[in-house]
Amino acid sequence: MHEKTIAELSAALAKGECSSVELTEHFLKRIEALDGGLNSFVTVTAEQALAQAKAADDRRARGEAGALTGVPMAQKDIFCTDGVRTTCGSKMLDNFIAPYDATVVERFKAEGCPMLGKTNMDEFAMGSSNETSFHGPVKNPWDTARVPGGSSGGSAAAVAARLTPSATGTDTGGSIRQPAALCGITGLKPTYGRVSRWGMIAFASSLDQGGPMAATAEDCALLANVMSGFDPRDSTSIERPAEDFTARLNEPLKGLRIGLPREFFGEGLDAGVAKAVDETIEQYKQLGAEVKEVGLPNSGLSVPAYYVVAPAECSSNLARFDGVRYGYRCENPKDLMDLYTRSRGEGFGAEVKRRIMVGTYALSAGYFDAYYLKAQKIRRLIADDFARAFEEVDVILGPTSPSTAFKLGEKTDDPVTMYLSDIYTIAVNLAGLPGMSIPAGFSDGLPVGLQLIGNYFDEARLLGVAHQYQSVTDWHRRIPKGFE
Amino acid sequence: MEWETVIGLEVHAQLATKSKIFSGASTAYGAAPNTQACAIDLGLPGVLPVLNREAVRMAVKFGLAIGAEISPRSVFARKNYFYPDLPKGYQISQYELPVVGLGKLEIELEDGETKTIGITRAHLEEDAGKSLHEDFHGMSGIDLNRAGTPLLEIVSEPDMRSAREAVAYLKKLHALVRYLEICDGNMQEGSFRCDANVSVRRKGTEKFGTRAEIKNINSFRFVERAINYEVERQIDILEGGGAVVQETRLYDPDKGETRSMRSKEEANDYRYFPDPDLLPLEIDAGFIEGVRGTLPELPDEKKHRFMTHYGLSAYDAGVLTASREMGDYYEAVVKACGGHAKLAANWVMGELSAALNKDNREITESPVSAAALGQMLERIEDNTISGKIAKDVFEAMWNGEGSADAVIEKKGLKQITDTGAIEAIIDKVMADNPGQLEQYRTGKDKLFGFFVGQVMKATGGKANPGQVNDLLKRKLQ
Numbered sequence: 001m002h003e004k005t006i007a008e009l010s011a012a013l014a015k016g017e018c019s020s021v022e023l024t025e026h027f028l029k030r031i032e033a034l035d036g037g038l039n040s041f042v043t044v045t046a047e048q049a050l051a052q053a054k055a056a057d058d059r060r061a062r063g064e065a066g067a068l069t070g071v072p073m074a075q076k077d078i079f080c081t082d083g084v085r086t087t088c089g090s091k092m093l094d095n096f097i098a099p100y101d102a103t104v105v106e107r108f109k110a111e112g113c114p115m116l117g118k119t120n121m122d123e124f125a126m127g128s129s130n131e132t133s134f135h136g137p138v139k140n141p142w143d144t145a146r147v148p149g150g151s152s153g154g155s156a157a158a159v160a161a162r163l164t165p166s167a168t169g170t171d172t173g174g175s176i177r178q179p180a181a182l183c184g185i186t187g188l189k190p191t192y193g194r195v196s197r198w199g200m201i202a203f204a205s206s207l208d209q210g211g212p213m214a215a216t217a218e219d220c221a222l223l224a225n226v227m228s229g230f231d232p233r234d235s236t237s238i239e240r241p242a243e244d245f246t247a248r249l250n251e252p253l254k255g256l257r258i259g260l261p262r263e264f265f266g267e268g269l270d271a272g273v274a275k276a277v278d279e280t281i282e283q284y285k286q287l288g289a290e291v292k293e294v295g296l297p298n299s300g301l302s303v304p305a306y307y308v309v310a311p312a313e314c315s316s317n318l319a320r321f322d323g324v325r326y327g328y329r330c331e332n333p334k335d336l337m338d339l340y341t342r343s344r345g346e347g348f349g350a351e352v353k354r355r356i357m358v359g360t361y362a363l364s365a366g367y368f369d370a371y372y373l374k375a376q377k378i379r380r381l382i383a384d385d386f387a388r389a390f391e392e393v394d395v396i397l398g399p400t401s402p403s404t405a406f407k408l409g410e411k412t413d414d415p416v417t418m419y420l421s422d423i424y425t426i427a428v429n430l431a432g433l434p435g436m437s438i439p440a441g442f443s444d445g446l447p448v449g450l451q452l453i454g455n456y457f458d459e460a461r462l463l464g465v466a467h468q469y470q471s472v473t474d475w476h477r478r479i480p481k482g483f484e
Numbered sequence: 485m486e487w488e489t490v491i492g493l494e495v496h497a498q499l500a501t502k503s504k505i506f507s508g509a510s511t512a513y514g515a516a517p518n519t520q521a522c523a524i525d526l527g528l529p530g531v532l533p534v535l536n537r538e539a540v541r542m543a544v545k546f547g548l549a550i551g552a553e554i555s556p557r558s559v560f561a562r563k564n565y566f567y568p569d570l571p572k573g574y575q576i577s578q579y580e581l582p583v584v585g586l587g588k589l590e591i592e593l594e595d596g597e598t599k600t601i602g603i604t605r606a607h608l609e610e611d612a613g614k615s616l617h618e619d620f621h622g623m624s625g626i627d628l629n630r631a632g633t634p635l636l637e638i639v640s641e642p643d644m645r646s647a648r649e650a651v652a653y654l655k656k657l658h659a660l661v662r663y664l665e666i667c668d669g670n671m672q673e674g675s676f677r678c679d680a681n682v683s684v685r686r687k688g689t690e691k692f693g694t695r696a697e698i699k700n701i702n703s704f705r706f707v708e709r710a711i712n713y714e715v716e717r718q719i720d721i722l723e724g725g726g727a728v729v730q731e732t733r734l735y736d737p738d739k740g741e742t743r744s745m746r747s748k749e750e751a752n753d754y755r756y757f758p759d760p761d762l763l764p765l766e767i768d769a770g771f772i773e774g775v776r777g778t779l780p781e782l783p784d785e786k787k788h789r790f791m792t793h794y795g796l797s798a799y800d801a802g803v804l805t806a807s808r809e810m811g812d813y814y815e816a817v818v819k820a821c822g823g824h825a826k827l828a829a830n831w832v833m834g835e836l837s838a839a840l841n842k843d844n845r846e847i848t849e850s851p852v853s854a855a856a857l858g859q860m861l862e863r864i865e866d867n868t869i870s871g872k873i874a875k876d877v878f879e880a881m882w883n884g885e886g887s888a889d890a891v892i893e894k895k896g897l898k899q900i901t902d903t904g905a906i907e908a909i910i911d912k913v914m915a916d917n918p919g920q921l922e923q924y925r926t927g928k929d930k931l932f933g934f935f936v937g938q939v940m941k942a943t944g945g946k947a948n949p950g951q952v953n954d955l956l957k958r959k960l961q
Contacts, residue, residue, distance in 0.1 A: 080529065202529075203871020312757060365753045
């Protein structure tokens with residue numbers, strides 16, 4: 001059952017070939033049996049999942065099932081879940097149980113999707129390898145000596161190992177797309193404002209965006225239909241009429257204009273990744289697309305600009321974790337300053353502290369103009385680059401990450417090298433555009449991800465472009481050894 | 485050496501919205517600690533602020549009332565600092581782009597002159613919670629009921645030159661926000677709070693002296709005392725050859741002095757930046773015009789109308805328009821007494837105000853309604869009672885003994901206006917006091933008052949004083 005896509009599972013449920021309870025039990029058993037070596041789940045909510053599955057079956061029996069009713073899923077541990085702990089990968093929130101559901105969680109509940117559990121992640125979504133998690137690193141199912149990428153590494157690994165048909169992720173600088181690439185699955189980061197941030201623990205508010213991770217583009221379209229929509233509780237949520245993201249899946253690609261940003265194919269790109277991406281370009285040509293080079297001249301500034309804006313926002317967003325009201329509090333504080341410094345010093349990991357310090361510095365009097373304001377200006381230039389490119393092309397194509405999955409511990413001592421693994425994804429967040437990563441072959445037995453970037457609110461086309469490729473390839477069907 | 489004082493005030497007016505500025509929790513005062521703080525007010529992870537439209541409406545209303553420009557686009561920023569009663573570790577406030585721009589307020593000085601005080605800006609922000617240091621031995625209690633309550637911070641220009649002017653400005657502002665019904669003005673509950681920036685300079689110089697910011701001056705009386713103390717302190721320093729230090733000082737009302745709280749060097753770097761959870765606030769002309777339509781008559785407009793329409797002096801009109809309730813009461817009295825505006829003014833400002841002060845009541849809590857007072861004044865005007873007797877009638881009404889007519893009837897206070905009856909009494913008084921009559925008639929005019937007194941005494945004060953005078957004059961010839 002686990003080799004089936006969500007679309008197939010949904011059809012099986014509709015035909016009565018299986019029940020949601022059977023499906024849910026099956027995936028819970030796989031988690032039990034197989035996650036020990038991966039560490040992709042922080043919390044497994046078996047009892048709740050089965051109750052939800054039972055309710056979904058009842059609902060189906062009453063003829064009230066939605067498209068995904070009864071199909072189990074997993075939530076990244078950044079989404080608050082009423083009554084189930086939400087740790088955000090941090091010691092700071094190891095004991096935190098929210099009294100509310102994130103909007104995304106609410107929407108999956110309303111659709112009737114049993115939640116199998118909460119997936120592991122980099123601490124407060126800060127990381128590209130899942131090694132900053134307080135719960136320990138997640139292993140890549142294609143090679144357990146390697147990282148799954150991050151920050152949504154638990155979600156990516158769990159989907160790749162088929163421990164869950166899908167999982168949610170969040171993407172601030174590539175945290176859906178980069179782990180999707182490294183684990184050989186499909187992930188969509190929607191346009192900023194599509195998916196409500198209510199109840200999604202903030203890292204960098206102006207960049208954070210939730211999105212689906214699953215085996216295929218079609219599955220991501222079905223999941224996006226559930227996840228997205230206007231939410232009055234999030235002031236940055238965009239009020240638009242509901243859209244069916246599956247609407248353009250079968251649109252032929254003849255005449256589609258694909259742009260290849262020359263800046264994404266230069267120095268630093270791994271040869272094996274480049275080769276796989278080149279092959280996909282050929283494939284798209286065969287599907288009828290026209291390919292042309294485009295320029296994103298300011299994209300080289302995206303990593304430095306991002307590492308000012310994101311830490312600046314995080315330094316403020318994480319100020320609430322002070323040991324006063326909830327979360328981790330140090331033992332026997334001797335005064336208020338001691339309570340603050342030790343609770344935060346002991347509760348946060350090294351990467352989180354590094355970013356809080358960088359961000360605090362960037363916002364300080366005397367530095368604000370040189371760093372924060374400058375970075376905001378670069379952000380505008382990057383958005384303008386994309387706007388110009390989209391005058392000439394419909395979608396932009398390139399590698400998701402410069403390399404395939406690297407070894408655990410390989411980059412942990414060198415944050416700058418680590419940051420560069422998001423070099424192709426970050427510009428998309430700075431501009432607020434939709435982007436996705438799809439499996440595009442292998443290099444030395446490790447998955448390669450292809451990135452597709454669309455114009456604002458053009459997810460339906462983007463998903464169609466991905467789906468057409470997946471209709472003539474089977475990379476997205478590959479399951480790592482030991483997880484078949 | 486002559487010194488000049490320079491004062492600017494920052495006032496925090498708590499906006500009278502039902503719910504908080506960024507959450508749906510109630511803003512009602514006095515609930516049990518932490519019962520009016522929702523997940524947003526508590527700063528739980530993942531929650532987001534949504535701006536309360538009503539708070540914006542009130543800010544715009546204020547802006548229009550002071551003739552200020554309403555910014556078509558203003559921005560909420562985060563002011564970052566750690567404090568236990570600040571749940572998110574930052575306060576959402578407006579920094580570079582406030583909703584209300586430059587405006588002005590006219591104040592009345594003691595010499596009858598008016599002065600215009602500039603208002604630099606007014607911006608929306610959220611209040612913090614409260615730290616309670618008493619009752620918790622060796623610990624602090626945190627009450628987050630107040631966290632997220634909407635505030636309008638109103639910043640004046642350094643236009644005031646004395647503590648008296650500062651108080652006049654503050655009172656005017658206080659009356660204005662209550663007129664506009666955007667703030668209850670309750671200073672004890674902290675709904676209207678004031679910080680003062682005070683400096684002194686040699687008279688005739690242009691350059692401002694180094695200022696101190698005085699916090700915690702939450703009554704009109706304290707404002708005057710704190711500023712006067714601070715001015716003396718700064719002059720003493722300067723005359724002693726020292727220099728004033730830029731710092732924040734706290735007013736201690738028990739000792740009547742200010743003391744240093746933190747120096748400029750110790751001041752926080754608040755690391756302001758635009759709040760990415762909130763979009764810029766855009767206000768269109770339609771919204772502004774909608775609010776303009778809800779503006780009540782403003783204090784100055786009302787004052788001028790009272791002067792021209794009721795023929796009141798500037799002083800009387802000023803007193804009667806000091807609050808919206810006072811003005812409303814006065815106008816209701818005038819209407820009920822048949823338009824005797826001056827008489828009504830005298831009574832509202834005299835007997836009524838004295839009685840309210842004595843019982844420590846607001847005009848809205850007066851046991852004598854405007855209609856009832858108006859009816860009594862009508863009885864003065866139609867000669868049913870004299871002004872003097874009216875005071876007794878008013879006292880009886882204040883004590884709940886019924887309407888003016890009922891009191892007059894019950895106590896038999898109706899004025900004697902029957903000429904024959906008064907003449908009979910005069911005749912009797914003359915007959916009873918032949919000695920005084922003889923003296924009067926031989927030129928001792930001063931005794932006239934004696935006869936008036938005797939007549940009034942004989943009638944229990946009820947004889948119409950004018951008639952008594954006229955008749956006595958004739959009979960005593």
